[in-house]
Amino acid sequence: MTRQDHDPSDPQRRIRQPGPAPEPRAVVVPSGGAWLDMTLDPGLTLIEAIGPKLRKAGVASAVLELSGGGFGPFHYVIPALSQTGDHAAFYSTSFTPPGVTPVETARVTFGMRDGADWLHAHGFWTAAGQRTGGHILPYETIIAEPIAARAWLLRDACFAARHDPETNFTLFAPEPAAAGQAASLAVRLRPNQDISHALETICAAHGITHATIAGGVASIIGAHFDDGRIAPHFATEMFIRSGTITPDGAALDVALIDFTGALHEGRLRRGANPVLMTAELVLIPQ
Secondary structure, three states: OOOOOOOOOOOOOOOOOOOOOOOOOOOEEOOOOEEEEEEOOOOOOOOHHHHHHHHHOOOOEEEEEEEEEEEEOEEEEEEEOEEEEEEEOOEEOEEEEOOEEEEEEEEEEEEEEEEEEEEEEEEEEEEEEEEEEEEEEOOOOEEEEEOOOOOEEEEEEEEEEEEEEOOOOOEEEEEEEOOOOOOOEEEEEEOOOHHHHHHHHHHHHOOOOOEEEEEEEEEEEEEEOOOOOOOOOOEEEEEEEEEEEEEEEEEEEEEEEEEOOOOOEEEOOOOOOEEEEEEEEEEEEE
């Protein structure tokens, strides 16, 4: 089966990646942590607005939820088909809406790349009067109006961006920064595994019966929702609006944009939503 001829109705659908699939299929690092509420100030890039506040709090890495405010100038991309065999999917050319772009919500993974601050962010916003979303370009995007941010600080782990041979992208995965405490688990999921079942398996392995999800920047192969709807196009940029793990399983409320520009939202059907490239998040036991 090629990347473009998968059956979108198949709950076990897979997308062939360009490189070998390493084990384990999940990278999990325990870390102490705590919540921090902050305001991202206008006039700074998204990276400049977040990095110093995290360092002041004594950490280098966190996952964040953004809400309200606006970007301007704003630069973002949406998923696209790959024109070569180097990647299973790729990015569109950059979109640059005029004026200030109001932010609805976004999720951010913040960490390090080549010794410098880096982030990965997906969200929804209103660009030129149209509700849309995608992947934020962090160095090019400027905060125009204050944005509220809630961050889960990682005390003993850091999301580090490194080349991933399987997908041929530079992707975040958590790495230990100190002797990890049990306050949370920093997680990266690799491709072609159901996102809900993978998180349930991680929680069971760590004796966790109840957890909430912080962060949640990801891509999945289309989407199957609990109410029967299907998002058929495989290349997506997704984020988790809210998520819990209980003895009844994972409940993930998500939002995504596919490569046609269509938006999809809702609760994912367990066992029917394989990861496309990655899923970055933190599990917080309750």
